Amino acid sequence: MKKHTIIISAAFLLGLAILSSCNNSGTSAKLQEPATTQASNVLTADRETGEKESNGPASADPKVKTSDDLLSAFKGESTASAKYAAYSKKAEQEGQREIAILFKAASAAEHIHATNHKAVLEEAGVKVTPVKPEFTVKSTKENLEDAIKGETYEATTMYPEFLKNAEAAGNQLAMISLNYAFKTEKKHKVMYENALSALGNKSVKTLSMVYYVCPTCGNTYDITPPQRCGISMTNSEKFIKITS
Numbered sequence: 001m002k003k004h005t006i007i008i009s010a011a012f013l014l015g016l017a018i019l020s021s022c023n024n025s026g027t028s029a030k031l032q033e034p035a036t037t038q039a040s041n042v043l044t045a046d047r048e049t050g051e052k053e054s055n056g057p058a059s060a061d062p063k064v065k066t067s068d069d070l071l072s073a074f075k076g077e078s079t080a081s082a083k084y085a086a087y088s089k090k091a092e093q094e095g096q097r098e099i100a101i102l103f104k105a106a107s108a109a110e111h112i113h114a115t116n117h118k119a120v121l122e123e124a125g126v127k128v129t130p131v132k133p134e135f136t137v138k139s140t141k142e143n144l145e146d147a148i149k150g151e152t153y154e155a156t157t158m159y160p161e162f163l164k165n166a167e168a169a170g171n172q173l174a175m176i177s178l179n180y181a182f183k184t185e186k187k188h189k190v191m192y193e194n195a196l197s198a199l200g201n202k203s204v205k206t207l208s209m210v211y212y213v214c215p216t217c218g219n220t221y222d223i224t225p226p227q228r229c230g231i232s233m234t235n236s237e238k239f240i241k242i243t244s
Ligand SMILES: [Fe+2]
Pocket: 106, 109, 110, 151, 184, 185, 188, 189
């Protein structure tokens, strides 16, 4: 019970910090530029393969581990945001408007995750330096398959592991930021799977043309959202509406 109170209080504080720095809290469909920062010389995780590469020996200290995890997640989310924005353009070129909008909404969500992770790192005094996202744009079908692979890795392997480490470190802010992303990626995975299936059976037109993205946690709705975000409790009046 006490632990829950601490988590909720921390969530509230983080929410306030994020909301106060968020200029896109209206209903504009304008997509922010993807985050372009990355920590260098840190443990990184390959979003596509799930393999980790380290520039040095992995730390057993949970606090250092969590810092490495957040830097790695920051890199993954920044790359995903840029990649999905490019995938969105590709889908638009292929005349797959509904899938283009889905990619655009997910890109906005990943940007919010990257921003949250960066905020937690900076709060802990960790310097986050620029990165250049690297990815390849293929056909929309292949792009959807790639997106499903990335979301599956994050939702089933990466974030559960990072959350465990953050809990061991007693890092409440990291747990909030990681949990926001973890819960959202689970939803993205399903949305991409549905889109791929619709593409396969030629029913893309049945997919949503409107998405709502929570500016606090990146939670993504393909239907009219409830009054408050199901993950962060943010009022849906602040959600970012993505329509094109
Ligand atoms: Fe995602």
